[in-house]
Amino acid sequence: MSITDRVSQVYSSKNNQELIANYDRWAEEYDQDFTGDGDYVSLQKVAEIALKRIPKSAKILDAAAGTGLVGKRLYQEGYRHLVAIDMSQEMLNKARQKNVYSELYQQVLGEPLDFSSNSFDANINVGVFTYNHAPSHAFDELIRITKPEGYIIFTMRPDFYESSQDFQAKMANLESSGQWQLIERGDKYYSHPNTNQKTPVEIWTYQVK
Template sequence: MSKKTDTVHWVYSSQDNQELAERYDVWAKEYEQDLLPENYTGPEPAVEVLLKYLSKEAKILDAGAGTGLVGQVLHQRGYGNLEAMDISAGMLEEARKKNVYIALHQGILGKPLALATDTFDGIVSVGTFTLGHAPSSGFDELIRITKPGGYIIFTIRPDYYQNSDFKDKQAALEAAGKWTLVEKGEPFANLPEAEPDIYLQVWAYKVC
């Protein structure tokens, strides 16, 4: 097992939010160095979906922004009204250096967020709703801070969706009139070289 793989497993084995944040703080400076040579594809499929629903002027929150890779792609596509949120101060510091976000917020998905109701036209979250990271309950606050008619676009592993409470939670929110599914993408390999058997899927919901 490589040092890189060891690091990923070490981070994903965190026992609580504090430990997760601390481990991401440690990994922050080498995060992109570790991921990008493996042809990390996470941001692009989510951004392609976002382009269909949100204008270049839209106020967008990158939830679970990490080092800002999604924001960087959005900025390259002409989006400038971007804010970032992450559990890790170290990751946010790396995101700040990209100069693509107008504001940075430290917050924990699944807990109350210090952000006003109906603030964002859209939210994008790549690689955050996954094992040992953001729980399905995190959707409640994302819906609260998204304007009615806005969009929440996120990735999740299809196998994790099926075998966790995400399937029921997403359906329950739709049944309750909180959001409406507008698009579900085809599964794609997130790290095709390092983890060719691990797939992500993009989901897009319109907030009611």
């Protein structure tokens, strides 16, 4: 199954149980699918933003970490206090093998997260705020567990954002209510320029108030 087919499959998941099952099945081939063309641009883009905003001593949550590709990239840049969560245990098993996370937990974005308030200096979320994945109210918990002045950094497809009045309203309401502030909405880019996936992505950076 091609990466395009895999993405279509997870995007069409009808509930979390189906989504978990789809990611469990994908876990063995996930790294090869995403890095096999040698150019998964999101890893470099997210690392650049982290290096610009987040000190190396920061405790960072990699939320929906998958197999740990983002954590591995951050670790290569010198970040050593990385915690991973993902809904798929099979994905977490692959992430554990990379030996870059101090802690890994099976948790689901959109449900209460088992962390104290103000636990993290930042959290990074790549590929999770999209079709039939984490709901917009997941931002509430991410804000709760992030320290004031900490950062929430996430990727989002422009077509998803433009078509989702729910996400637009939630993100705007969190800002107007003083819970976070938009620092940067990055330029559009292609996460896999060497493949036939030509849907652009943006990286959003918010600072918790």
